[in-house]
Amino acid sequence: MTLLTGLSAFPITPADAEGRVDPGALRVLLARLVGSGVDSIGLLGSTGTYAYLSRAERRRALETALDATAGRVPLLVGVGALRTDEAVRLAQDAKGMGAAAGLLAPVSYTPLTDDEVFEHFATVARESGLPLCIYDNPGTTHFRFGPDLVGRLARVPGIVAVKSPAPEPEGVAAHLAALRAAVPEGFPLGYSGDWHAAEALIAGGDAWYSVVAGLFPEAGLAILRAVRAGDAAEARRLDARMRPLWDLFRAFSSLRVVYACADLMGLCHAAPPRPILPLPEAARQRVAGALRALDLS
C-alpha cells in the first residue's frame, strides 16, 4: 500500500475570526482520525481552508498535527498558493517539518495555461523536495487538467499522485481509463467529491480524498472496506445510506456543512473564514436532522 492510496481524511482547520488557528480545537478533530484506520490525513485541504490562512498559521496547523499524530498517520498537506514562490516556501516548510506529501492545486486569479501550470508544479517539486499530489479541483481553482497535462506532470520527479474530482458515475470508468493511459504504471489515481466516491472506488480508483471522513472516518472506511472486499453491493448500500449528507454537501458545499456538523456535535465552534458565512439556521437544522437520521451526532 503506497502513501496516496486508500482513505485520506480531510478535517477543517478551526481558526478565529482573524485567521489564527486554534491548536486545541484542531487536536480534538485529529483525535477522531488517529487510530481510526484512515490511510492519511489531508491537512489544510480546501476543507482545511488553506487558501485563507497565512504561512505562519499553516505552520502552526502542521506543527499541531505532527504532534497530535506522532507518526501514526501520514500527513498530506495543502501547499497551494497564488504565487509560485509562495507555494515553494509552503512546500519547503512542510518538507522541513515532516509532512509525508504535499497537495498542490493550481490556485489562480489570472486564468493559467497548461504550460504555466506545468512550470508551477515542476518548480515547487524541484525546489522543495516534497512529494506532491496534483490537486485537480476546478470548482475552486477554475483550472481544468486534461489527461495530457497529468501525464506530463506524472513524469516530473517528485510528483507522485493525482486527486481528481469524481465524475458522474456513468463517466468514471472512461475518466480512469484516460488517466491510466496517460500516466506511468502504478501512479495512484484518487478522487474527491464524497457523493461520487463510492462509484469511483468500485471502478478502480486508488484513493478517496474525503471530507466526510475528516469528521466521520468510520463512515468512509466502511465503504472503502466493502469495495476492497469486492462487495460493490454493500458499498453502494452504505453509500446510499449517506445520501442525506451528500445532498446537503451538494446544496451548500461540504465545507459549510462540516463546519455546521462540528459545531452541532460540540467538537468545535469555529466559523469558516469570512467572506464564507456559517450556514443559515434553516440549512443548519437540515444538517442536524441528517446527523440524527444517520446516527452520526
Next chain:
Amino acid sequence: MTLLTGLSAFPITPADAEGRVDPGALRVLLARLVGSGVDSIGLLGSTGTYAYLSRAERRRALETALDATAGRVPLLVGVGALRTDEAVRLAQDAKGMGAAAGLLAPVSYTPLTDDEVFEHFATVARESGLPLCIYDNPGTTHFRFGPDLVGRLARVPGIVAVKSPAPEPEGVAAHLAALRAAVPEGFPLGYSGDWHAAEALIAGGDAWYSVVAGLFPEAGLAILRAVRAGDAAEARRLDARMRPLWDLFRAFSSLRVVYACADLMGLCHAAPPRPILPLPEAARQRVAGALRALDLS
C-alpha cells in the same frame, strides 16, 4: 462629471521575481497617463496584478502613484483580497493614503453565495470609509453578479459604481437596461474588456475601465471622445483599427500582451508574477507586428 465615469486607465505594476514593486518603472508608466486626459487611473487592477502583491507592496505602489500623479488624476485602487479582514485593511490603507476610490472584486476560492458577497462588500465599505466600485470580473473571480445583487449593493453607503465585463455588442443594451432598472439614478455603470468597450460606450455606458489606455491613453481617449461627440461611426472606425490588438488580448489575455508591449517598447522589462509566464516568442512577435501596424511602438 463624477469620479467613476469616462476613461480609467489600468497600468501594469512592474515588480521583480520576488514580488517587490519597482517604483522607478511604475513612474515611467504613470508619466504617460498624467496629463493625458484620462479621467482616472486604475492602479492595482487585475492588470496591475493586485492579487499577487503583498499588502506592503500594494502600499508601495500606491505611495509611488500618489507621488507621481500629485493630485492631477484621481486614483482608483484595487483592494480585493480572499479574506474580508484583509480587504478591509487594504481599503483602510488606500483611504488613509489618499486614494479616491477602491475597486473591490469578490476574489474567491470556495465559491461564494450572493449573501456572502453582499456582506463582504458592506463590511469593507463600512470599515474603511473608502468609496467602492463593484468589480465584476467573473473571468478571474468566478463569481457572477446579477442585477439584483448589484442593486442591493448600490444602496449600501459608500458603494458608488460598478464595473462590469462588456458583453457581446448585441447584448449590451439589454445588460445596461437591466442594471439601470436595478440601481439608483445616477449610479455609474462602467465596462471593461477593451474589445467590446466602444459598443458599450455607444450604448450608453458611463465609464470604460481600460487596459489599453494603461499604455496608450490616446487610443482610448480618441474612441471615448468620438462617442461623446455623438459620432458612433468614427468611434467604430477607431475601434476597428485596434482590432489586431484586441485579437491578441482575446487570444493571450490583455495582461500578458501589455507586459509584452511594455517590454517591446522599452518602457520596462518586468515579467508578470509566476506562475504567469511571459508570452512565448511567436506570440511576442505577433504583438510587435501589431504595435508596428498600429503605429503604437
